[in-house]
Amino acid sequence: MKKSADSDELSSRKFGLSQLQELEARLLHLEQRDPSSPYYRGSDPVSLPHGMPPRRRFMLGAMAALGTAGAHSAATAATPGAIERTVPPDATKIQGVGVAVDDGGYGGRSQFETEVRTRYATKTTESSWSFTPLQNSMGIVTPSGLHYERHHGGIATIDPTTHQLYVHGMVKQAKKFSIAHIKRYPMLSRLMFMECSGNGLTEWAKPTLKTVQGTHGLTSTSEWVGVPLSTILNEVGLRPGAKWLLAEGGDAAVMTRSIPIEKAMKDCLLAYGQNGEAIRPEQGYPLRLMVPGYEGNMAIKWLRRLEISDTPFMTREETSKYTDLMPDGTALQFSFLMEAKSVITYPSGEMLLQEPGFYEISGLAWSGRGTIKRVEVSVDGGKNWRDAILHDPVLPICHTRFTLPWEWSGQEAILQSRCTDETGYVQPTIKQLADERGLSSVYHLNGIQSWKVAASGEVSNVHHY
């Protein structure tokens, strides 16, 4: 078969099922007039009383398949992740799409839902990141298709049947583990947030990005599933004096970070699952090291090697990168922990409140140290604070959803949220952080976000103290 002008037309969105339906009708008409046809109805055919004959049903199936197929070239541009379907004027008057007819048994989202993770305009797409659209977030789980990304050499594509994890160094017995082997060990699942230490990096000096997707979208929550790292470390046996562990990725960046053994034994996870299925390729398929509450870059993706040592490895990512430059010229190194942080996701930047009246303020809070104990919300730029409602489940090292009912008077308002975690740590203002750390450091901004609601209802990103 070769490509024709017609198929170009077809793959463009103009191609309609209506044309195939017209063909379908014509075929039925002709069949009913053909004395040799099993569907012959004499000279004055009427509608088939018993529904479509089998061949007709196949044809409808083919149309549904076309719908998908058309959607795949079209929808990749129009609605990523969706299966494009014909929208009938009244869905009660026409049979719907059958089970597993056009999705192959794995569903996609609605073609009307167009939110995507957006890429930050880095020079290359391989060393880049994309933000989760938090403005539309609901509950605490981030859909896997919208989980934020940060890659240093692009997404590695790895065959899980040949991939291995090599564990060596100061161990009693160096070992290689296949993915199948790792899956044999007792499994642990945990709803957890991740956050890039660069989340908000543009916002230190002045408000820059316009939406909460830009200012805070480098954090997401999934149910991560895997084997406790301690299980594997116990399996190889740590030698006396083992203090650090190097984790190495199998991507083009060969991403490497040093992790204290104490943390590794406490709660790190060799994750092969995310939200009930295999970890997604862009999250490190087939194996990722989860380091709960620590900065995202330490959660090495496409994990292929763990080396045990008595000292840290001083890799590029903990010397040249991912250190915090202080005003006196020194740098904080190994600043692993992601401190408590919160943000109002609704209303947020670039939204428009149509009219005064009731709004439910909603947002997310999280802490690398454990559980969120309290979130306060101010609608007057920090003069007065009210306790927000924390929604179940409130889990350690996990996004927590908070809400607060708000009656907007129609006057200018500054919305802020401030969280407190189980250690008593209170989220600071951006100014407090900048005063202490200066403006040379781009990482670990966890200050209070301010959204200005103008009298016009327009919401914008501001700094307000």
Added chain:
Amino acid sequence: MKKSADSDELSSRKFGLSQLQELEARLLHLEQRDPSSPYYRGSDPVSLPHGMPPRRRFMLGAMAALGTAGAHSAATAATPGAIERTVPPDATKIQGVGVAVDDGGYGGRSQFETEVRTRYATKTTESSWSFTPLQNSMGIVTPSGLHYERHHGGIATIDPTTHQLYVHGMVKQAKKFSIAHIKRYPMLSRLMFMECSGNGLTEWAKPTLKTVQGTHGLTSTSEWVGVPLSTILNEVGLRPGAKWLLAEGGDAAVMTRSIPIEKAMKDCLLAYGQNGEAIRPEQGYPLRLMVPGYEGNMAIKWLRRLEISDTPFMTREETSKYTDLMPDGTALQFSFLMEAKSVITYPSGEMLLQEPGFYEISGLAWSGRGTIKRVEVSVDGGKNWRDAILHDPVLPICHTRFTLPWEWSGQEAILQSRCTDETGYVQPTIKQLADERGLSSVYHLNGIQSWKVAASGEVSNVHHY
């Protein structure tokens, strides 16, 4: 775009290209015999000398589109939901795929992960169901793409900008709500299981389906997000004497069920979100009524109408269908609640244990009445039971993950799990249920599942008491 041999193969395999060609030939044959057709060739038609007429070219175009689409997303045919990528011999030696380069900002799963929800072989695809592949389940969240389905008239495709929910009957003020309007009310999110009352319907008399996907796959867990139904009912105002509520879907089946007002006010949810994004089309986009702990068919999808009354509505789905026929010829009606149930998902039917040694038994437990308090596991067909570990979070009306370490001796073993919920209800055996209810009823099978591990390591579905 160019066609490849692969895509020919794919499209012919998945879409039955040969069948479309056969249809094409049949249509041509009939057109040529129809005196009213522009393509009429008299009584002895021969091949068209000048090639296909325009309509035929359209048809071929349609076929080409099928092929093209197959080529674009070979993965869609081979691996639904995946983005097909080249697998380099060593991913560290070549730049990976850039951010948002080939996925449009919405990611898919790995091309190596092929599990799908499988359709039960019903006569039509529109009134049918598909099962979640529980054998590979991890943690508690079901990926939205693998959530089980049960449709009575296919998946309705609905434009959310025009869709409305009409609430009327014994109310003070009948009202129509747009989706945007509903989203303005305070939001509630909740991790919850759903289960079809027909889950396991083939298993009453004897073991029938071979895998846990078949025996138990009509249950899934998502984080559902929406507005409490009580909010909307308070908004319209219930009139004195209001006792029942009719929920009606906007699909071709116009699916309807009666729900007690007490339940509606207690914990029902008008859900527009699932796992952090809009509810999926096959789960009722843009609006579904969640009825926590009650049989899945009451969770009306594509919800368009709520009518308040003082009596139940006696719809088809609560008279002819979804009643439980008892041995004495009477039927249980309005048997809403899904009682406590558990199942071992690993090891389970059709799996093969390669060798004696360590295995972690893993499974799911849930109860429509609330929280799971205990799961016991037996490896000797119920003679001895051990308490399994319940994994956090243990939430009410939600799947709970349990595990138990097991050293398989290599001898025949019968694996069973038995759960107890917060009310003290203990999951019965299938025999206890059958003795009480007979075998005329197909719904509400929540008996203990038995998996036989043969000395060969083969795992199979058995009944064992």
